[in-house]
Amino acid sequence: MQLTSRLAKIADNIPRGTMIADIGTDHAYLAVYLVEQGICPGAVVGDLNQGPVESAESTVKAYRLENKIDIRQGDGLKILRPGEVDLVVLAGMGNNLIINILKDSPELLNSLKHLVLQPNKNPGDVRAWLAKNKWGIVQEELVEDRNKLYTIITFEPGKGFFPQDLFEMELGPCLLQNLCNPLVLKLLKKEEKKYSNILKGLSRSFYKPSPEKANNINYLHDKLKEALKIAQS
Numbered sequence: 001m002q003l004t005s006r007l008a009k010i011a012d013n014i015p016r017g018t019m020i021a022d023i024g025t026d027h028a029y030l031a032v033y034l035v036e037q038g039i040c041p042g043a044v045v046g047d048l049n050q051g052p053v054e055s056a057e058s059t060v061k062a063y064r065l066e067n068k069i070d071i072r073q074g075d076g077l078k079i080l081r082p083g084e085v086d087l088v089v090l091a092g093m094g095n096n097l098i099i100n101i102l103k104d105s106p107e108l109l110n111s112l113k114h115l116v117l118q119p120n121k122n123p124g125d126v127r128a129w130l131a132k133n134k135w136g137i138v139q140e141e142l143v144e145d146r147n148k149l150y151t152i153i154t155f156e157p158g159k160g161f162f163p164q165d166l167f168e169m170e171l172g173p174c175l176l177q178n179l180c181n182p183l184v185l186k187l188l189k190k191e192e193k194k195y196s197n198i199l200k201g202l203s204r205s206f207y208k209p210s211p212e213k214a215n216n217i218n219y220l221h222d223k224l225k226e227a228l229k230i231a232q233s
């Protein structure tokens with residue numbers, strides 16, 4: 001099984017020997033790779049929709065892993081029983097969907113030891129919800145796939161880093177410790193451009209954000225410029 005660079009980077013973040021569930025699996029490529037490579041003894045894969053479940057079934061069958069990968073159709077973590085897996089992957093989804101899936105199954109969430117999350121956008125919202133629920137960040141990585149930057153974050157309950165301010169929440173406390181990483185530099189440049197455009201747009205617009213929102217935008221823009229200066233020095 002040949003994974004895309006995004007899925008390969010997610011696979012790199014799965015500890016050897018862990019029973020995992022890949023929720024919103026679609027094609028089941030990640031689970032098939034992890035089991036085929038002997039990284040995971042087995043996996044549960046779940047998806048809400050019939051088409052993706054059929055796609056998962058055909059991949060698992062093609063690799064003859066039906067006895068190691070359990071395919072279930074259903075909503076989020078509701079397809080799992082507490083204790084049957086240690087780690088859940090939620091990848092390739094929007095931030096709100098990820099948060100809602102976690103929010104909807106508090107008992108199951110409490111039974112997990114690791115979460116590996118790859119929101120397609122707004123990772124800051126995901127960090128904020130998990131920090132509020134006492135999940136710390138133990139690893140953060142960036143990967144570029146087809147000209148898009150993706151953030152992959154591993155959380156564990158009560159361990160690791162808890163973002164200390166809005167800048168760390170939005171950019172990632174672990175990523176910000178790695179300013180010389182070329183992908184971190186790319187992220188800083190992209191975000192600086194985004195906030196710079198927001199500020200330009202606001203200066204020309206009749207719409208006025210609340211003072212709190214305006215402060216946050218200015219704060220993030222200043223911190224991004226500061227971090228870029230350090231990263232480029």
Ligand SMILES: C[S@@+](CC[C@H](N)C(=O)[O-])C[C@H]1O[C@@H](n2cnc3c(N)ncnc32)[C@H](O)[C@@H]1O
Nearest residue numbers: 023024025026047048049052074075076091092
């Ligand atoms: C864009 S795909 C991502 C596939 C794969 N995880 C990846 O990263 O390549 C998102 C998948 O999430 C599934 N999905 C959406 N809402 C869901 C939910 N509440 N529970 C489980 N799966 C869901 C969709 O059917 C879809 O197959």
